[in-house]
Amino acid sequence: MSVQTGPLVIDTHELGRRPGNERTYHLSVEVPAQWGYDVYGVPEGSLIDLELRLETIMDGILATGTTAVTATGECVRCLTDVEDEIDLEVQELYLFDRPSDPEEAEESQWLEGDLLDLEPTLRDAVVFALPQHPLCDPECPGLCPECGARLADDPDHTHGAQIDPRWSALTQMIEPPKE
Numbered sequence: 001m002s003v004q005t006g007p008l009v010i011d012t013h014e015l016g017r018r019p020g021n022e023r024t025y026h027l028s029v030e031v032p033a034q035w036g037y038d039v040y041g042v043p044e045g046s047l048i049d050l051e052l053r054l055e056t057i058m059d060g061i062l063a064t065g066t067t068a069v070t071a072t073g074e075c076v077r078c079l080t081d082v083e084d085e086i087d088l089e090v091q092e093l094y095l096f097d098r099p100s101d102p103e104e105a106e107e108s109q110w111l112e113g114d115l116l117d118l119e120p121t122l123r124d125a126v127v128f129a130l131p132q133h134p135l136c137d138p139e140c141p142g143l144c145p146e147c148g149a150r151l152a153d154d155p156d157h158t159h160g161a162q163i164d165p166r167w168s169a170l171t172q173m174i175e176p177p178k179e
């Protein structure tokens with residue numbers, strides 16, 4: 001973790017480090033960078049409302065958050081715009097100190113001073129929840145390979161035996177020359 005600034009960095013100073021202390025927050029923040037994949041995700045600048053509870057326990061601060069985000073992108077088969085509402089519920093322990101064991105540090109989050117950065121936790125939860133192959137419909141038939149029409153809009157259209165003029169020259173090359 002590096003220098004922590006951002007809309008999802010929370011100063012836990014007022015919460016204190018006595019086990020049992022608890023505080024709830026309502027945050028309305030902009031997503032600081034695209035969460036997800038290039039073609040599908042929660043876009044940078046999306047506004048999210050986050051209900052957050054912080055609870056001090058022995059080793060650190062337990063953060064529990066709930067929010068709903070909207071992921072947008074394109075159907076991988078027909079390229080139509082796709083939008084999904086995703087309810088997120090995250091829970092993460094932020095240790096007071098960085099673990100000395102590197103392997104443990106790899107799997108842990110910790111506070112930087114009093115600052116707790118929720119962004120990696122939320123981002124990971126979004127990536128985990130997103131479909132890797134977004135579809136406008138599970139049965140989306142995709143695009144017509146001949147004309148590119150969206151088959152869901154026009155499932156019965158055919159091109160008969162017609163050959164696209166762009167391909168006819170190619171067909172002639174493939175057919176053996178006639179004597």
Ligand SMILES: [Zn+2]
Pocket residue numbers: 075076077078079080135136137140141142
């Ligand atoms: Zn589709």
Ligand SMILES: [Zn+2]
Pocket residue numbers: 144145146147148149157158159
């Ligand atoms: Zn077609």
